[in-house]
Amino acid sequence: MTYRIAITGAGIGGLAAAALLAQDGHSVTLYERFATPRPLGSGLVVQPVGLAVLDSLGAGDEARALGAHLTRMLGHSGSRIALDVAYRPDQPGLALHRAALFHVLWQAATRAGVTPLTGHTATDTLETPGAIHLVTDHGSHGPFDLIVDASGAGSRLSRLTARPLPFGAVWADVPWPGTDLPGTELRQRYLAARRMAGILPIGRLPGDPTPRAAVFWSLSAAELDAWPDRDLQDWKAEVAAFWPAMQPFLTGITDKTRLTPARYSHGSLARPYANRLVHIGDAAHRASPQLGQGANMALLDAFALALALRQPLEKALPAYHRSRRWHLGLYQALSAAFTPQYQSHRRALPLLRDHVLSPLSRVWPLPRILTALVSGDLIPPVAGRR
Structure with a gap:
């Protein structure tokens, strides 16, 4: 029928x-x-x-x-591992734009x-x-x-x-730079629960061979409200100080319109x-x-x-x-x-x-x-x- x-x-x-x-x-x-x-x-x-x-x-x-193809999700809080999840070898996740x-x-x-x-x-x-x-x-x-x-x-x-949830994030997709981070893992870093940064390899866009990454940075609801007035260079300096490995991913972000605020519920x-x-x-x-x-x-x-x-x-x-x-x-x-x-x-x-x-x-x-x-x-x- x-x-x-x-x-x-x-x-x-x-x-x-x-x-x-x-x-x-x-x-x-x-x-x-x-x-x-x-x-x-x-x-x-x-x-x-x-x-x-x-x-x-x-x-x-x-x-x-x-x-x-994702094989692992790994997150650190300072020097401690706070998240470590491996996929089955024959069933990886798939990260995409x-x-x-x-x-x-x-x-x-x-x-x-x-x-x-x-x-x-x-x-x-x-x-x-x-x-x-x-x-x-x-x-x-x-x-x-x-x-x-x-x-x-x-x-x-x-x-x-x-x-409404008390935290959201800003997201951007950028070309994958020269880095020691593996291209098969989601990597995150935390400061207690009030800050979370992440780097996710997402493959490529149709018709474009350039490998890309998604980067995200958590923000409270109040910080999201103030985001339109946040200075981009000041934010990039804060991110780089928090997680130096993230700095190469931010190089190409020269305009705040590249960053998309997201709120969750x-x-x-x-x-x-x-x-x-x-x-x-x-x-x-x-x-x-x-x-x-x-x-x-x-x-x-x-x-x-x-x-x-x-x-x-x-x-x-x-x-x-x-x-x-x-x-x-x-x-x-x-x-x-x-x-x-x-x-x-x-x-x-x-x-x-x-x-x-x-x-x-x-x-x-x-x-x-x-x-x-x-x-x-x-x-x-x-x-x-x-």
Whole structure:
């Protein structure tokens, strides 16, 4: 059975859902608010379970060719190791520029026959007997059997009210410089929990052989408010003093517009669907990027929804929710527990992290558990399927 489906948002979840659903024979219309669809942000990590979704789209090899294969995540607090997680040798993570992931998903959606309608901002839905219409700033569209809200954190269709987190960051992507840092590891450095800096190799952009890195620097909400007035050279001097290895990565940043401020929030919809409307990705759940699961969750939502829609609609949406509920709930809970240890104003938690939890994390069997946690398969990502 096939359905008439409208998808709002050409981000990670929206493009993946569009491609998967079109591959299954559904009639898919993709609405995007930007006149020219484009990714927002810098680098991200697609974990092994997310790569399995890309493989199901026929986009896995293309993504691997563009990204950097991650074998380890290593963070230091002073001279102490505060974070050390290794991937399974045969299942590395994949770090990508958002533009690279957007490219491979866009190609997959195009191959599946999806043509987006751009310049349409979804504002509401209108249900009629036996169908649903999408309301955008250009009028009403439909009828559809189902609307998939993949509009992200700015969704006007979602009723999710997320809790703002006390810390965010500024991000930039830069060419990978001459450095002793390995190109297969995420490296981080912490000062208690009030400062976190990171360097992530992210492979290359489509059509450009230059290897790149994403750099990030945590800021409190108050510091983010003051960021527009912060002197760039003063900030670069602070970063270099805190972590000298980061200095070569900052050389090419001569304009503050190269740095993108990001604020984070936490929350999820208890029931991410209605009669003919379902929310996926950030429209349904949001968390700190500390566990590196944001792109993963959007890809898995799209995959689980496509599987669920192989049955009658009245059964499909509850089945979708059941298939993702436990995995999402676990990772939301773990994100809420781990984030304050790395980004907060707490004083005791960083001491607990450095002197108790980090040493314990290197004692069997915890390394294997942490590997499964980061890889995204601590429990089955889609209930009932490997």
